[in-house]
Amino acid sequence: MEIKKSKKTAVDVNAIRKLIKKHKKNDLAFAALGMFVIASLTITLIILFLDLVLDGYPKFTLDFFSNFPSRRAARAGILSAWVGSSLVLLVTFFVAVPLGIAAGIYLEEYAKKNWVSDIIEINVSNLAGVPSIIYGLLALGLFVYSFGLGQSILTAGLTLALLMLPIVIVSTREAIRAIPIHIREAAYAVGATKWQVVLHHVVQYSYGGILTGVIIGMARAIGETAPVITIGALTFIAFLPPSPVSVDPPFLNFEWLSSGFTVLPIQMFNWISRPQHAFHINAAATGAVIIILTALMNGFAIKLRYNVRKKIKW
Amino acid sequence: MVAKNKHNEIIKAESRDLNFFYADGTQALKNVSLPVYENKITALIGPSGCGKSTFLRSFNRMHDLYPGNRYDGQIILYPDNTNILDPKVDPIEVRMRISMVFQKPNPFPKSIYENVAYGLRVRGESNARVLDEKIEEALKGASLWDEVKDRLQDLAFNLSGGQQQRLCIARALATDPEIMLFDEPTSALDPIATVNIEELMSSLKDKLSILIVTHNMQQAARISDYTAYMYLGELVEHDKTGTIFTKPSKKETEDYITGKFG
């Protein structure tokens, strides 16, 4: 028996194929452009980093981390700088994170939409774009002179907290907005109050995004130099602030908050501005340390987001 | 005194001249007066956009979550004659008495156990023995117990769509509601899961009263005792399901039922 096959004239298959080919070319062009941009950025960063490492590698010793700065480049280390950075970031963390998350939750969940919230909204987004030296000037006037907090770790921590606040607020709000409306409605429908919804759902489903923002904010704060110089951080410090923890009760001690300090980028800046080449090696090593810390923090943020995404999929 | 009506059924709740306006001014309900009978399933049918969900969501004050929405009229809940739309009545109190199952299964990204426990937790229940008991009872009531009893700590997302919807029913059931609202509960499910849910709803009416929105007329015919036909925000006809589907008294209802329209 003969098999019947369609004899109707076909659409112009060749024309369709040509069209598809043309469209695919656009795909290819865009992908190539994207690759080029990403590659040039990545390569620039890698070259910068390698340059620092190659210059600074003789200093990657324990001594470098456990020595105070010194007039003799070979003996100089970053002990006071990394301790200073850590303590400043500690203050920044404990100020910016609770305030930022609370502000984000308030703005998303509680604030009525009116001109007041509009103004706050505009302010928050603008704050993220203000040059950091402005924060330094603000802090100099406010924290150092008006509040009399001095050129201390507390002042620096508060200043960097201001800088970090908009990042935390924005990432909190974005994470909250990503929670689907039908999940909220499910919670309200069984009789939850607004506070219960915030506590049991909103916070729990958004903490991945919030933490990501926190870590990225901290990574930014760690490298900030201008505002810390503005408030008058010291450039040469050969002592450590009093320890925050002690063996005797009450175990916690807050004298360190009012101590003078320096931080990693300032230490680096100090060394790079000296004429002797030996100090430049120290500066390069310090730069590498800062970049490694930043990269570790960002990597941790990415890993965190990945873990949360795996658990919570809408 | 128990309220009764022309069908000689016990009224669990009734809307009286209910109008509803969304924040943008859209009037989605026009003078809807409709009873929900005790231990019966009342189905709401009508073309998409006619106000079925809007009506249903008035029963647990869901519209209060969004500013600018406005109710006008009453929904009386018996036996206590509470007008649940009264601004003096806390919507949370209403939601503690009337629970809801949504169109798309919406379990929390938590364990199976915690999903069912949640309604009890917001009521302050923390006794593990009480919780365990209530959760088992609710999961059995939602015919899900046998499938999940060995993995109560698993994430709810790992269940199939039909299981997730039964989990949501268990969650709504765990708090012993007086009325359960269903908004097209099977529209996202496959035919077998749909049959499961339908059987489940029929088994629940011994315990409570059910108001269900469905765009599927066969479903209304299969499971409901009473059916209400809505069109453009108005209640066109409300009667025994058998009557609505065999000899409706309004021409519009007949046209919709027979597929001439809609």
Ligand SMILES: Nc1ncnc2c1ncn2[C@@H]1O[C@H](COP(=O)(O)OP(=O)(O)O)[C@@H](O)[C@H]1O
């Ligand atoms: N949030 C809203 N704001 C304004 N109008 C709405 C909103 N939700 C629904 N509507 C309108 O209200 C009417 C009824 O909608 P709905 O109750 O969802 O219908 P149904 O559930 O019967 O499909 C429709 O005209 C719809 O466009």
Ligand SMILES: [Mg+2]
């Ligand atoms: Mg609907």
